[in-house]
Protein backbone atom coordinates (compact mmCIF):
# COMPACT_ATOMS: atom_id res chain seq x y z
CA UNK A 1 0.00 0.00 0.00
CA UNK A 2 1.40 3.43 -0.92
CA UNK A 3 1.70 5.74 2.12
CA UNK A 4 -0.62 8.28 0.41
CA UNK A 5 -3.45 5.76 0.88
CA UNK A 6 -3.24 6.41 4.62
CA UNK A 7 -3.88 10.14 4.11
CA UNK A 8 -6.48 11.17 6.69
CA UNK A 9 -6.34 7.69 8.26
CA UNK A 10 -2.99 7.64 10.06
CA UNK A 11 -4.72 7.51 13.42
CA UNK A 12 -6.32 4.21 12.44
CA UNK A 13 -3.02 2.60 11.50
CA UNK A 14 -1.58 2.14 14.97
CA UNK A 15 -3.50 1.54 18.21
CA UNK A 16 -6.56 3.78 18.07
CA UNK A 17 -6.38 7.52 18.20
CA UNK A 18 -2.81 8.20 19.10
CA UNK A 19 -1.63 11.73 18.29
CA UNK A 20 0.59 11.94 15.25
CA UNK A 21 4.07 13.46 15.50
CA UNK A 22 6.10 13.72 12.31
CA UNK A 23 9.87 13.86 11.89
CA UNK A 24 11.17 15.02 8.51
CA UNK A 25 14.62 13.78 7.52
CA UNK A 26 14.66 10.92 10.03
CA UNK A 27 18.11 9.70 9.07
CA UNK A 28 19.10 6.48 10.83
CA UNK A 29 16.24 6.71 13.31
CA UNK A 30 17.89 7.33 16.69
CA UNK A 31 15.63 10.30 17.53
CA UNK A 32 12.36 8.74 16.45
CA UNK A 33 13.15 5.51 18.28
CA UNK A 34 14.06 7.37 21.50
CA UNK A 35 10.96 9.56 21.30
CA UNK A 36 8.73 6.56 20.65
CA UNK A 37 10.15 4.87 23.73
CA UNK A 38 9.62 8.01 25.84
CA UNK A 39 6.04 8.54 24.56
CA UNK A 40 4.34 5.20 23.90
CA UNK A 41 1.00 7.01 23.62
CA UNK A 42 2.10 8.91 20.49
CA UNK A 43 2.38 7.56 16.94
CA UNK A 44 5.66 8.80 15.44
CA UNK A 45 5.97 8.96 11.67
CA UNK A 46 9.39 9.48 10.12
CA UNK A 47 9.95 10.58 6.52
CA UNK A 48 13.35 10.04 4.96
CA UNK A 49 14.11 10.52 1.27
CA UNK A 50 17.32 8.45 1.12
CA UNK A 51 16.68 4.72 0.84
CA UNK A 52 20.27 3.86 1.79
CA UNK A 53 19.80 5.76 5.08
CA UNK A 54 16.25 4.79 6.05
CA UNK A 55 17.22 1.10 5.98
CA UNK A 56 19.21 1.69 9.18
CA UNK A 57 16.12 3.23 10.81
CA UNK A 58 14.01 0.26 9.69
CA UNK A 59 16.55 -2.13 11.21
CA UNK A 60 16.61 -0.15 14.47
CA UNK A 61 12.82 -0.27 14.79
CA UNK A 62 12.85 -4.01 14.06
CA UNK A 63 15.44 -4.50 16.78
CA UNK A 64 13.66 -2.42 19.43
CA UNK A 65 10.25 -3.76 18.34
CA UNK A 66 8.75 -0.32 18.83
CA UNK A 67 5.08 -0.51 17.88
CA UNK A 68 4.35 3.23 17.62
CA UNK A 69 6.65 4.13 14.70
CA UNK A 70 5.95 4.29 10.97
CA UNK A 71 8.77 5.02 8.53
CA UNK A 72 8.12 6.42 5.07
CA UNK A 73 10.71 6.53 2.29
CA UNK A 74 9.52 9.66 0.49
CA UNK A 75 10.47 13.25 -0.23
CA UNK A 76 8.79 15.69 2.16
CA UNK A 77 8.03 17.97 -0.81
CA UNK A 78 4.71 16.25 -1.22
CA UNK A 79 3.49 16.18 2.37
CA UNK A 80 0.00 17.23 1.37
CA UNK A 81 -0.31 13.97 -0.59
CA UNK A 82 0.46 12.04 2.59
CA UNK A 83 -1.43 13.93 5.28
CA UNK A 84 -4.84 15.49 5.55
CA UNK A 85 -5.27 19.03 6.87
CA UNK A 86 -5.02 19.13 10.69
CA UNK A 87 -3.81 15.52 10.92
CA UNK A 88 -0.49 16.15 12.69
CA UNK A 89 0.22 17.57 16.14
CA UNK A 90 3.97 18.21 15.98
CA UNK A 91 6.67 18.33 13.34
CA UNK A 92 10.37 17.84 14.11
CA UNK A 93 13.16 19.02 11.82
CA UNK A 94 16.44 17.67 13.13
CA UNK A 95 19.73 18.80 11.61
CA UNK A 96 18.14 19.41 8.24
CA UNK A 97 20.48 19.85 5.28
CA UNK A 98 21.44 23.56 5.30
CA UNK A 99 21.70 24.11 1.52
CA UNK A 100 23.96 27.16 2.08
CA UNK A 101 23.88 28.48 -1.50
CA UNK A 102 21.10 31.01 -2.15
CA UNK A 103 20.22 29.28 -5.41
CA UNK A 104 19.28 26.19 -3.36
CA UNK A 105 17.15 28.04 -0.78
CA UNK A 106 14.00 26.33 -2.08
CA UNK A 107 15.35 22.99 -0.87
CA UNK A 108 15.66 24.11 2.75
CA UNK A 109 12.99 22.45 4.85
CA UNK A 110 12.13 25.86 6.34
CA UNK A 111 11.57 27.55 2.95
CA UNK A 112 8.12 29.13 2.83
CA UNK A 113 6.67 26.48 0.49
CA UNK A 114 7.46 23.83 3.14
CA UNK A 115 6.03 26.05 5.90
CA UNK A 116 2.78 26.34 3.92
CA UNK A 117 2.48 22.55 3.87
CA UNK A 118 3.34 22.26 7.58
CA UNK A 119 0.67 24.81 8.44
CA UNK A 120 -1.92 22.86 6.43
CA UNK A 121 -1.24 19.45 7.93
CA UNK A 122 -0.70 20.67 11.50
CA UNK A 123 -3.64 21.05 13.84
CA UNK A 124 -4.52 24.65 14.68
CA UNK A 125 -1.77 25.93 16.95
CA UNK A 126 0.35 22.90 16.06
CA UNK A 127 4.03 23.12 16.76
CA UNK A 128 7.25 22.76 14.80
CA UNK A 129 10.52 22.04 16.60
CA UNK A 130 13.79 22.71 14.85
CA UNK A 131 17.20 21.58 16.09
CA UNK A 132 20.43 22.28 14.25
CA UNK A 133 24.13 22.91 14.69
CA UNK A 134 24.10 25.19 11.64
CA UNK A 135 24.01 28.88 12.52
CA UNK A 136 23.23 29.97 8.94
CA UNK A 137 20.26 27.63 8.65
CA UNK A 138 19.05 28.64 12.11
CA UNK A 139 19.15 32.36 11.29
CA UNK A 140 17.47 31.78 7.94
CA UNK A 141 14.75 29.67 9.56
CA UNK A 142 13.91 32.19 12.29
CA UNK A 143 13.44 34.87 9.63
CA UNK A 144 11.44 32.51 7.43
CA UNK A 145 9.16 31.58 10.41
CA UNK A 146 8.55 35.18 11.37
CA UNK A 147 7.89 36.33 7.77
CA UNK A 148 5.35 33.51 7.61
CA UNK A 149 3.58 34.74 10.75
CA UNK A 150 4.81 31.93 13.02
CA UNK A 151 5.13 32.58 16.73
CA UNK A 152 8.54 31.83 18.22
CA UNK A 153 7.71 30.08 21.48
CA UNK A 154 11.25 29.34 22.44
CA UNK A 155 14.73 29.98 21.06
CA UNK A 156 17.86 28.40 22.52
CA UNK A 157 21.36 29.12 21.29
CA UNK A 158 22.85 26.32 23.37
CA UNK A 159 20.29 23.62 24.00
CA UNK A 160 22.56 21.40 26.03
CA UNK A 161 23.12 24.11 28.64
CA UNK A 162 19.43 23.70 29.49
CA UNK A 163 20.07 20.12 30.57
CA UNK A 164 16.61 19.09 29.39
CA UNK A 165 16.13 15.51 30.67
CA UNK A 166 13.57 14.87 27.91
CA UNK A 167 15.83 15.91 25.05
CA UNK A 168 16.43 12.92 22.77
CA UNK A 169 19.68 13.28 20.83
CA UNK A 170 19.88 12.55 17.13
CA UNK A 171 22.94 10.99 15.49
CA UNK A 172 24.09 14.40 14.21
CA UNK A 173 23.42 16.03 17.56
CA UNK A 174 25.69 13.51 19.30
CA UNK A 175 28.39 14.02 16.72
CA UNK A 176 28.39 17.83 16.80
CA UNK A 177 27.95 18.28 20.53
CA UNK A 178 30.85 15.86 21.14
CA UNK A 179 32.96 18.36 19.18
CA UNK A 180 31.82 21.14 21.53
CA UNK A 181 29.50 22.81 19.03
CA UNK A 182 26.39 24.48 20.42
CA UNK A 183 23.04 23.10 19.36
CA UNK A 184 20.34 25.60 18.40
CA UNK A 185 16.68 24.89 19.00
CA UNK A 186 13.51 26.77 18.25
CA UNK A 187 9.85 25.91 18.82
CA UNK A 188 7.34 27.74 16.70
CA UNK A 189 3.58 27.73 16.54
CA UNK A 190 1.49 28.21 13.43
CA UNK A 191 -1.54 30.20 14.50
CA UNK A 192 -4.72 30.01 12.41
Ligand code: SAM
Pocket residue numbers: 024025026027028047048049050053074075076077094095096097170171172173
Ligand atom coordinates in the same frame (compact mmCIF):
# COMPACT_ATOMS: atom_id res chain seq x y z
N1 SAM B 1 17.84 13.88 11.45
C1 SAM B 1 19.05 13.09 11.40
C2 SAM B 1 19.98 13.51 12.52
O1 SAM B 1 19.76 14.58 13.10
O2 SAM B 1 20.90 12.76 12.83
C3 SAM B 1 19.73 13.17 10.03
C4 SAM B 1 20.25 14.52 9.64
S1 SAM B 1 20.88 14.58 7.96
C5 SAM B 1 21.89 15.97 7.94
C6 SAM B 1 19.45 15.16 7.06
C7 SAM B 1 18.55 14.04 6.57
O3 SAM B 1 17.38 14.59 5.97
C8 SAM B 1 19.22 13.17 5.52
O4 SAM B 1 19.10 11.82 5.90
C9 SAM B 1 18.44 13.48 4.25
O5 SAM B 1 18.37 12.39 3.37
C10 SAM B 1 17.07 13.87 4.79
N2 SAM B 1 16.30 14.77 3.92
C11 SAM B 1 16.76 15.89 3.31
N3 SAM B 1 15.80 16.47 2.58
C12 SAM B 1 14.69 15.68 2.72
C13 SAM B 1 13.38 15.74 2.18
N4 SAM B 1 13.00 16.72 1.35
N5 SAM B 1 12.49 14.79 2.53
C14 SAM B 1 12.87 13.77 3.37
N6 SAM B 1 14.11 13.67 3.90
C15 SAM B 1 15.01 14.60 3.58
